[in-house]
Amino acid sequence: FADRDGVIWLDGELIPWRDAKVHVLTHTLHYGMGVFEGVRAYNSSTLGTSIFRLQEHTDRLFRSAHIMRMKLPFDKETINQAQKQVVRENGLTEAYLRPMAFYGSEGMGLRADNLKAHVMVAAWNWPSYMSPEARDIGIKVRTSSYTRHHVNISMCKAKANGHYINSLLALQEALDCGCEEALLLDNEGYVAEGSGENFFLVRDGIIYTPELTSCLDGITRNTIFQLAADCGYTIKEKRLTRDEVYVADEAFFTGTAAEVLPIRELDGRKIGEGRRGPITTRLQDLYFKAVRGELADHTNWLAPVAK
Ligand code: PMP
Known part of the structure; x- marks a missing residue:
């Protein structure tokens, strides 16, 4: 999944898909403290490619972060725009989107108190979750x-x-x-x-x-x-x-x-x-x-x- 063309939004910037990497000491990788969303965009005959219930997903992402006491360094509108941007910039007409907030490699251990929340948004084509039938x-x-x-x-x-x-x-x-x-x-x-x-x-x-x-x-x-x-x-x-x-x-x-x-x-x-x-x-x-x-x-x- 990592070796492909395209762009991913990471901390406010669009970067090449293959370069969207983190360190092995990424805190979330070790302890699972992170929050994410699964979102879909569909092709609408009247409105063109559109993200379904985007605001509700972004609202839930922020509620999840609040519950987990993660401070997101972006506002909701930025995360909404990032989601539209990754669909557009990857040339997708229908897409599955994955916004995620995670802690980086600023510190290790359960007591790390210098962690920073990072946010990524990726989008790809994922027509059917199970067999089409x-x-x-x-x-x-x-x-x-x-x-x-x-x-x-x-x-x-x-x-x-x-x-x-x-x-x-x-x-x-x-x-x-x-x-x-x-x-x-x-x-x-x-x-x-x-x-x-x-x-x-x-x-x-x-x-x-x-x-x-x-x-x-x-x-x-x-x-x-x-x-x-x-x-x-x-x-x-x-x-x-x-x-x-x-x-x-x-x-x-x-x-x-x-x-x-x-x-x-x-x-x-x-x-x-x-x-x-x-x-x-x-x-x-x-x-x-x-x-x-x-x-x-x-x-x-x-x-x-x-x-
Ligand atoms: N339950 C769980 C455990 C899930 O992961 C999901 C998918 N996000 C859902 C329910 C359905 O939620 P939604 O309709 O918001 O995708």
Whole structure:
């Protein structure tokens, strides 16, 4: 990934992709204290290439940094502009963007007090997070043997680098078992989220999703709330058990990378008909319209990258 053409924004400057390097004593590399975002830009027929819900992502990055007591040396507008710039300068019409704030190699050890936060923003083409057919037929999921973070162990409202060790362990386990994604439970055994997605189920026409305790406050989750309201669907936030998922009519994951991804099976049990259900299909369709600026009521979610 490092050996390619293009530019990356690092601490206020655009530098060649291959030169965007850090020292091996980079503090975040050792301890995982850093915060990041995953953002997507889509090609809109009316507005041109536009970043979806850019401000919400930047706001979450700053909230994550605040929780982790990282002082970012840039304001939000600079980080917004940096994201537009990397899409433009890399000539991308659709892109996945990765802004990240990390500590440098100014000091070592847990007690280092002279650390400086650095910020990078990269963008590349990443059309589909899983196999392209996954969004049509749905994926097979396995309940993880790894518990999702507890609210008082790591700060669940922050999208922090170190949190993803837990995600990687869960995902590797699911892949080893022939599944495509993991469903993680919280420390009390209730459904939390996927390794990088929020979770929803549908039962008797009502949509349910876990409360925002140990799952990330997902921006796609929020988008689904608004699209579901547009359709007149009811969404209830409540504790869900894994067997409520087994007997659900439909289930799906949401996330910037994964978009809206139907779940067809959990732990060897078919969910509903074992394929993408009607409410999932409707919300997925609206989501893909929303990200490309095709929903008149929601074009304010798009931030065009053109100058
Ligand atoms: N949960 C986790 C653990 C994630 O990594 C993500 C992806 N950022 C999500 C949920 C979904 O969040 P969003 O919709 O903001 O991408």
